[in-house]
Amino acid sequence: MKKMAFHLKSKCNLLFIMLICTLLMIPVCATAKTPKNIFLFIGDGMGFPQKTAAEQYSxxxxxxxxxPYQGVTTTPASNRFITGSAAAATAMACGKKTSIGRIAMDADMTPLVTIAEMAKERGMKVGIVSSVSIDHATPAAFYAHVPSRSQYYDIDIALAKSGFDYFAGGGLKDPANKKGNATNFEGDAxxxxxxxxxxxxxTRDEFNALSPEAGKVLAINGWLQDSGALPYDMDRTESDISLAEFTDKGIELLENDNGFFMMVEGGKIDWACHANDAAAAIKDTLAFDKAVEKAYAFYKKHPEDTLIIVTGDHECGGMSIGFAGTQYETYFDVLKHQKISFTQFDQTIIKSLKEKTETPAFDSLKSVITENFGLAFTGDEKNTLLLKPHEVAQLEAAFVKTMKGDTEGSNDPETYLLYGGYEPLTVSITHILNQKAGIAWTSYNHTGVPIATSAVGIGAESYQGAYDNTDIALKLMDIMGIKAAPVYAVN
Incomplete structure (x- = not known):
């Protein structure tokens, strides 16, 4: 009897151990509760260096x-290690790798359902906000399905048909199909x-007057500085609406009993980094962070109903916090001498120079450069950003190139390495100023380094650790109680 009792006890213990092991192997759902309100923030071009530079500057x-939850995210596209915004946004919106240029389609051009469309299908309100044109690659990947990001008319038509509740920020690039590449022309978008x-x-007055009773809204800033985008934050005037204000208004308009999904893109971080303008990139990173603050203020009021995810699509420019000329030193305050972005300098100073009937002398520009960037041609090196002889020579050579109209149109590899297709004088000014701050650049394009993702709220713990950009969407599907797998659209 004792022997039989021993065996029974042993079997019971074994069964108990097996049960515990089985339970331990069962995947635990990321959250026992589905968030009602979801924010996805995407800093276009915002890698670790951009964030570090912004923190050191501020x-x-x-x-x-x-x-509280921090992760590291890889970014390759399906056909190229260094991704583009369309492929990266599609990965984050749909949970599926795709080729460069695709918008919410896989590499074979089969449409994919986006996380925003899934949210809308579940009865949630949906908002799409961007500091660049609202039909640009990142925002478009949440509501349009086209083989190429350059199909702006088709994207604009998709916006009109999306049924999403709030679009805000920049304008539309080709609503009348002036490029003539419409798949099917359906009139003015x-x-x-x-x-x-x-x-x-x-206008700001019309924007401020918006209330939830307005219904579906498309809010466009009055001044679109370049390519249908908001002005760089450092160029913004009092009449311009900031990314944070667009985000805050979105919260006001979208909040409802069924919840909402809002994607907010800081798109001009990327544009500034393409042009190697550190000051403009930093200011737009800080503006993006202020938009996140608006969401966080909402989260604090609704911690049991809200999820915030913040990520980037890729790094841009190969920004380096460290320059050979300053060795181990950094001087971020140097960047505070820059008053306007490279674009604003091009659109005002450079444009006026090119409109003159006679080519002005470089000397006539010295005071303008000093005024806008703090770079001094004379003075005390201890008290000014005194240019060295080789830097002055660099600016003079770039000035000649600018006045000749030399940009990326030249196929000369040396010219491209120096100026990257931007105005030679402008990019030379920002290069020199950035180097004096201890910042350098390796590219005028994207890089393949991993980027940071952070989160707070219901299900946020899923975003710690290391994972791919497709997991941004797949994890979110799981948190929302949706099967975590790419979904192909049904025609």
Whole structure:
């Protein structure tokens, strides 16, 4: 009897151990509760160096980096290691790798359902916000399905038909199909947007007056500085609406009993880095972080119902915090001498120079360069950003190139390495200023380094650790109670 009792006890213990092991092997759902309100912030071109530079410049941590869950995300496209914004946004919106240029389609051009469309299908309100044109690659990947990101008319038509509740930030690049590349011309996209019930506002007063009773909204900033985008934050005037304000208004308009999904893109971080303008990139990174602060303020009021995810699509420019000329030293305060972005300098100073009937002398520009960038041609090296003889020579050579109209149109590899297709004088000025700050660049394009992802709220713990950019969407599907797998659209 004792022997039988021993065997029974042993079997019971074994069964108990097996049960515990089985339970331990069962995948635990990321969250026992589905968040009602979801924010996905994407800093276009925002890698670790961009965030570090912004923190050092502002002398305080970014809100992004104080969120409790931090991860590292890889970014390759399906056909290239260094990704582009369309492929990266599609990965984050749909959970599927795709080729460069595809918008919410896989590499074989089969449409994919986006996480925003899934949210809308579940009865949530949906908002799409960007500091660049609202039909640019990143925002488009959440509501359009086209083989090429350059199909702006088709993207604009998709916006009109999306039924999403709030579009805000930049404008539309080709609503009338002036490029003539429409898959199927359906009339002016802006007219269709209005016909489909969207209230379109273009001034601060109209924007401020918006309330939830307005219904579906397309809010466009009054001044679109370049390519349908908001001005760089350092160029913004009082009449311009900031990314943070667009985000805050989105919260006001989208909040409802069924919850909402809002994607917010800081798109001009990328553009500034393409041009190697550190000051403009830093200011737009800080503006992006202020938009995150608006979401975090909402989260603090609704911690049991909200999820915030902040990521980037790729690094841009190969920004280096460290320059050979300053060795181990950095001088971020040097960048505070820059008053306007490279674009604003091009559109005002360079444009006026080129419109003159006679080519001006370089000497006539010296005071303008000093005024806008702090670079001094004379003075005390201890008290000014005194240019060295080789730097002055560099600027003079670039000035000659600019006045000849030399940009990327030249196939000369040396010219491209020096100026990257931007105005030679402008990019030479920012290069010299950045180097004096201890910042250097390796590229005028994207790089393949991993980027940071951070999160707070319901299900946020899923975003710690290391994972691919497709997991941004797949993890979110799981948190929302949706099968975590790419979904192909049904025609």
């Amino acid at each position: 002398k305080s941590p970014l809100m992004i980096d104080t969120l 802006m007219e269709l947007i209005l016909k489909n019930g969207y209230k379109v506002v273009r």
